Amino acid sequence: MNPQWRSFLESAQGHFDGNSTELLNFGDAAGELQAARQQTVVVPLTHLALIEATGEDAKAFLHSQFTSDINHLGANQVQHAGWCTAKGRMQASFLAWRQNERYLLALSADLQEASQKRLQMFVLRSKVRLATLTDSTIMLGLAGPQAEEALAESGLPCPASPMITDQQGEITVMRLDGTRFAVLAPASAGEALWQKVVGKARPAGTAAWRWLDIQAAYPLVTLAxxxxxxxxxxxxxxxxxxxxxxxxxxxxxxxxxxxYLGKVKRHLFRLTSQQALKAGDVLHSPDNPDQSCGMVMTAAPSPAGGYEALAVVQSNFSANVRLGSLDGPPVQAAAVNP
Structure with missing residues (x-):
């Protein structure tokens, strides 16, 4: 994370979790969550990192590593991409897009260093260069009913469709869904951009964006x-x-x-709980005492009180889920794609 950007956010009343990149809030965590549900918010996406892949073999290399079709990724299109181990387990998930002949990959910040280092191991003789852009680029999340207006008043373009990017000079705007955008800009332009956007959007911490991710059913893989x-x-x-x-x-x-064998027994569920939830929390069911029945992927406090999360849960035990142990507190689970 760019240290000047961090210092600026702290001067704007941003509170970080110690030395981590987790931006807790701007002084009113509960109010920021309510704003995320009803109003327009701007969130520094400090929990994400950015990797750039360039070189004449970049497309072929990424296509050979990721689960999605990088070969047919059009200019300014965005797609989800997973990176698996040989056993098919996701070691990272990305938002991937192409700008001219370079490819950009947004992923969880706690996976960036290890993921980039391991990707580099597979480059071998391919003409590919991997670079970290996290220190030179800032990312803002913009969400809510006035998000498009905030972009317009900031002199920025508004992509017409989800999973499309548009550019204004060195600034890129990505539409994630109907009311959510990600804005990427050089770190040197971060302060000026922030001052423009906050005229229409309330600053909010990472928890507000995670809650929005949960509503959008966006399954981000993290270190946990x-x-x-x-x-x-x-x-x-x-x-x-x-x-x-x-x-x-x-x-x-x-x-x-x-x-093709149709053996997937676990799927994505939304959880609600009165107990605190966090990524990596293990879930159990008394109906299946021999092993766990799921794991939390991402979690956040809920504007309605309590906590919400996305979790992978074994479908046939989803009606009776407990947090942490067989006799742990009950958790309500609802399938994202019933």
């Missing part, structure tokens, strides 16, 4: 859930994150066999 899930367990194929028509990639045989 690394190598825990086959893509279909997180319904990753339902958001375009898996191609079953491309060539080989790490774990491809496992992913394909899982799909």
């Amino acid at each position: 859930t690394k190598e825990e899930f086959v893509p279909q367990m997180a319904d990753f194929e339902k958001i375009g994150g898996v191609s079953f028509h491309k060539g080989c990639y790490p774990g491809q045989e496992v992913v394909a066999r899982t799909q």
Whole structure:
């Protein structure tokens, strides 16, 4: 994370969790959550990192590593992509898009260093250069009924469709869904951009964006859930994150066999709980005492009180889920894609 950007956010009343990149709030965590539900918010996406892949072999290299079809990723298109182990378990998930001949990959910040280092191991003689842009680029999340107006008043373009980017000079705007956008800008432009956007959007911490991710059913892999899930367990194929028509990639045989044999018993669920939830929390069911029945992927406090989360849960035990142990507090689970 760019240290000047962090210092600026702190001067704007942003509170971080110690030395981590987790931006807790701007002084009113509860009010920020309510604003995320009803108003327009701007959230520094400090929990994400950015990797750039360039070189004449960049497209072929990424296509050979990821679960999605990078070969047919059009200019300014965005798609979900997973990166699996040989056993088909997701070790990272990305938002991937192309700008001219370079490829950009947004992922959980706690996976960036290890993921980039491991990707580099597979480059071998390919003409590919991987670079970290996290220190030179800032990312803002913008969400709510006035998000498009905030972009317009900031002199920024508004992509017409989800999973499309548009550019204004060195600034890129990505529409994630109907009312959510990600804005990427050089770190040197961060302060000026922030001052423009906050005229229409209330600053909010990372928890507000995670809550919005939960509403959008966006399954982000983090360090706490690394190598825990086959893509279909997180319904990753339902958001375009898996191609079953491309060539080989790490774990491809496992992913394909899982799909065509129809043996996926675990899927993505939304959880509600009065107890605090966090990524990596293990779930159990008294109806299945021999093993756990799921794991939390991402969680946040709820504007309605309590907590909400996305979790991978074994479907036939979802009616009786407990947090942490067989006699732990009950958790309500509802299938994202029933």
